[in-house]
Amino acid sequence: MKMANLNITTISIPKPLAEKIKKRCEGTGFNSVSSYVTYVMRQVLSKVENESQPKEAFSEEDERKVKERLKSLGYLD
């Protein structure tokens, strides 16, 4: 089932690569090469965008801040 969607565009990739991706998709949750490529590109771009940020989810300062906040609530679990 293909639906018209104005927010989608076509991008060219080499056929052998598309074939490889198609094989990779078999038996996974991805129902098309496009959805797989979209998923991977979203991950890669986000990683690149975040490269300037520290690897730890919380900086020391942020961790202190959130723990203090939880403390002030008497929050336990």
Added chain:
Amino acid sequence: MVKILVYGIDGAPPELIFDRWLDDLPNIKSLLNKGAYTKINSTIPPVTIIAWSAFASGKDASQIGAFSYTYKDHLTNKSRLISSTHVKTERVWDILSKYNKRSIILNVPLTYPVKPIKGIMISGFLTPDINSDCVYPKALKDKIKELGDTKFLFDVAGVAGHKSLDIDELLKRTYEMTNLQINILKELIVNEEWDFLMQVLIGSDRLQHMLWKHFDPTHKRFIENSKYKNALKDYYIYLDKRLGEIISLLDKDTIVIVSSDHGMIKQEGKININNWLIEKGYLVLTKEFAEEIKHKKTRQRFEGIDFNKTIAYATGAYHARVFIDQSIIPKEDYNKIRNKLIEELKQITDDKGNKLKTEVFKAEDIYHNPNATGCPDLTVYFDELRWASNPDFGLPGLYSWKSALGADSAGHSKQGIFIISGAGISNLGKIKDINIKQVTPTILQLMGLPIPKDIKHKPIEVVK
């Protein structure tokens, strides 16, 4: 095309919503009368951050990779905050992204820092502030700032030092937080395309912990004629009114789920679990820490434990998570020690010497991967959670009313609420209790998508 909206009310208990206040909540009542409703069994233990993650993944904590909002860093023995980077499993929006379905995920716990999805994500209550990595895509941040002051967008406390908030301030901030959260939701409903939309409102949990003794005459510390006696009910009436506004914006076929992650139960008192473990000889503190807590109440912290001499220690609140250090006991003694500990825990009485209905769960009873890092050996519900477990130090004896951080008057209980209504949903009224891990397969089934093989729970039978 199926659209699903989840209106998450943190900690909403069936006793208040279904039994006591339903007539004052017309929008919830209307959903309940048109669709199906039930009690939802939370995770064991019923911890907010885990329960919502189980709701959104169909998995348990050992599969998710998180057991609470903090974890013990094994390299440093320090307590660290959990984040989305620890999550090892797909959540429903990750699965929907694969199938090109667009999700809007708002304030769901354990989503900070946000990760890319097909759609929009604003992270939950552990988010430091609006300047952190809390909105995907980032470009949406300016729009959010336009909608209001984001100071309390993620939780009701700023950096307020060590003392608890007074009730007036707590109420003011809770309404400010919820108002902005719902305004953002309404804005996105109207202006964005979506297939799945989920928001968790944490305000109800924050109020219930503190307000229970103000409205429940059976509470041990009931405050008669409190000026806050209607404050919690009024907040639920407000949530119901806002739900009505949201529903009026939806396409008529949208499926609406109203759910909580756990319930709430009035608290009889606290059992100082680590004091008990010390007294029984299982837990040994470092000399410095033992000296420190003689003079002040101190939060449970791993740095104070002498791990060369400690057999068992506990964390968790309301429930207890007990860890047995297998590195200092002979391997063949593990089961013997664990069984002894279970028996002794069950012998703990209340402060008057009355027997408690205490439940103790072994890791293999409740977790898919009982050997996962961070998995507690035992999980304890004192008196079916009516007595809270308190892991803090510096409080004398076995029983207390306060933790090191102050007093609350209710704790998390085992069952929350679940209501589902909309196109294709049978009008079944009250159905039998469900498990929180059934929600994700239900959502996938309603959207016509396959359920991943590693989700073992079956969808709820509500489809026409």
